Amino acid sequence: MTTGEAFNKLKAIMEDTHNLRAAAAVLQWDMEVCMPPKGAEARGRHLATLSACAHERFTDAAVGKLIDQLHGQADALTEDERALFNEIAYQYERATCIPEAFVRRHAKAQSAAYHAWLEARKQSDFSLFKPHLECMVNLAREKADYWGYEASPYDALLEEYERGMTVAQLRVIFDSLATRQRTLIARIMNAPNQPDLSWLEQPWNKDQQLQFTEHVLRDIGYDFAAGRQDQAAHPFTTSFSIQDVRVTTRVDERMFFSALYSSIHEGGHALYEQGYSQTDEGTLLADAPSLGMHESQSRLWENLIGRSLPFWRHYLPVARGLFPGQLDTVTPEQVYAATNRVTPSLIRVESDECTYNLHIILRFELETALIEGALDVADVPAAWNEKMATLLDIEVPDDAHGCLQDIHWSHGAFGYFPTYALGNLYAAQLFDAMTAAIPDMQEHVACGTFDTVRGWLRDNIHCVGRRKTAPDIITDVTGAAPQPDAYLNYLETKYTSLYGLS
Numbered sequence: 001m002t003t004g005e006a007f008n009k010l011k012a013i014m015e016d017t018h019n020l021r022a023a024a025a026v027l028q029w030d031m032e033v034c035m036p037p038k039g040a041e042a043r044g045r046h047l048a049t050l051s052a053c054a055h056e057r058f059t060d061a062a063v064g065k066l067i068d069q070l071h072g073q074a075d076a077l078t079e080d081e082r083a084l085f086n087e088i089a090y091q092y093e094r095a096t097c098i099p100e101a102f103v104r105r106h107a108k109a110q111s112a113a114y115h116a117w118l119e120a121r122k123q124s125d126f127s128l129f130k131p132h133l134e135c136m137v138n139l140a141r142e143k144a145d146y147w148g149y150e151a152s153p154y155d156a157l158l159e160e161y162e163r164g165m166t167v168a169q170l171r172v173i174f175d176s177l178a179t180r181q182r183t184l185i186a187r188i189m190n191a192p193n194q195p196d197l198s199w200l201e202q203p204w205n206k207d208q209q210l211q212f213t214e215h216v217l218r219d220i221g222y223d224f225a226a227g228r229q230d231q232a233a234h235p236f237t238t239s240f241s242i243q244d245v246r247v248t249t250r251v252d253e254r255m256f257f258s259a260l261y262s263s264i265h266e267g268g269h270a271l272y273e274q275g276y277s278q279t280d281e282g283t284l285l286a287d288a289p290s291l292g293m294h295e296s297q298s299r300l301w302e303n304l305i306g307r308s309l310p311f312w313r314h315y316l317p318v319a320r321g322l323f324p325g326q327l328d329t330v331t332p333e334q335v336y337a338a339t340n341r342v343t344p345s346l347i348r349v350e351s352d353e354c355t356y357n358l359h360i361i362l363r364f365e366l367e368t369a370l371i372e373g374a375l376d377v378a379d380v381p382a383a384w385n386e387k388m389a390t391l392l393d394i395e396v397p398d399d400a401h402g403c404l405q406d407i408h409w410s411h412g413a414f415g416y417f418p419t420y421a422l423g424n425l426y427a428a429q430l431f432d433a434m435t436a437a438i439p440d441m442q443e444h445v446a447c448g449t450f451d452t453v454r455g456w457l458r459d460n461i462h463c464v465g466r467r468k469t470a471p472d473i474i475t476d477v478t479g480a481a482p483q484p485d486a487y488l489n490y491l492e493t494k495y496t497s498l499y500g501l502s
């Protein structure tokens, strides 16, 4: 077989696995958005068959043979073909060094752990989850051994979500975040200017809220001819191709901000998916290099743009038109202050920009200790509560509001949490680079025009796909490796003026 024939054959198999995964994603979307509750059991079977087919096709020995042949002939490929080949070889290697028997054992344990976690959280009783968490930690260690690592088994797990990042790098970054964010929070708690939130206490019509979200999504450049917005209990974005990228949001009549920021956040993810290079369609290159990079796009739109004063200078008049008589006496400065209110709280998903990373640092410290064997599962609740007191000065009333609040450990997803914090850091670094490249960007935002912002992100981030790792993209685009200073400077500048800190 010639190099060209081998490459085309490999590409065709990859296209099959992509199509199977896309079909599974449609079923998954339907499950979250439209499916009647009684359909759940059968849907589980449909999804299991589809993902098993995709996995078998992807890890077939024939794929390994083609990869072996092409390894020696990669010079004959074009640059784009070589990038795709490298990505296929990387993912094949990761997938095949895990034995089938382990994959089945893991899936079974995961399902049991998930159900135990649901019940444990409901009853706020950690003991119900403890044996399952022990099992998931052991499986994670076993998986790290299959993948291999140099310094810490956690590095191997982290690689799955944030390729190119290590525990050692994260420790340095997180130490700096924890110190400066805690100092800032303490100053804010004692600040004279606490925001006025009284105007938020009125009902906000759900249909008008949805119209508002669609208006903003359209403005930021989300293409409704290549997507749609629906409602879901836990908002998410999914994509079946570059031309079909769907977002979901959640509307609550008592909450003015909830649907809006949920939509902008998912819109940021969706612009990434709609922004991949069309020539990469259906290949492994049409994907983000890491979860942190994906999250950087949602957080950049949601926080750095959506929670800015220029944004509200433009969108408060829009909101006044949608909610007649409800916002007449409110100023853009008041909305800006209300949407940036800081309150240390128990629950990660409800926390503000200033406290959010501390929730992540807590989980990172516990996870690394569990995986490296320095912490027993039995001691997790006490360790959690102690860290909440140190990091956020908060007392945890029960495990449901403490170590049982997140779904991730029941899935065995150790190494996932740090990507949320990295998303914040990447977003701030990219925002600085973008501001330098587009000096009048804030004026565009204040006019509700986002072509330059979206264009810059598309050229520098979206089109790259998986050709480079996230740390390499950040370094190339911003001139500095991933680091905490841009985010800390952004927070300190924003909150110093908002809260009148001296």
Ligand code: ZN
Pocket: 265, 269, 295, 298
């Ligand atoms: Zn997100």
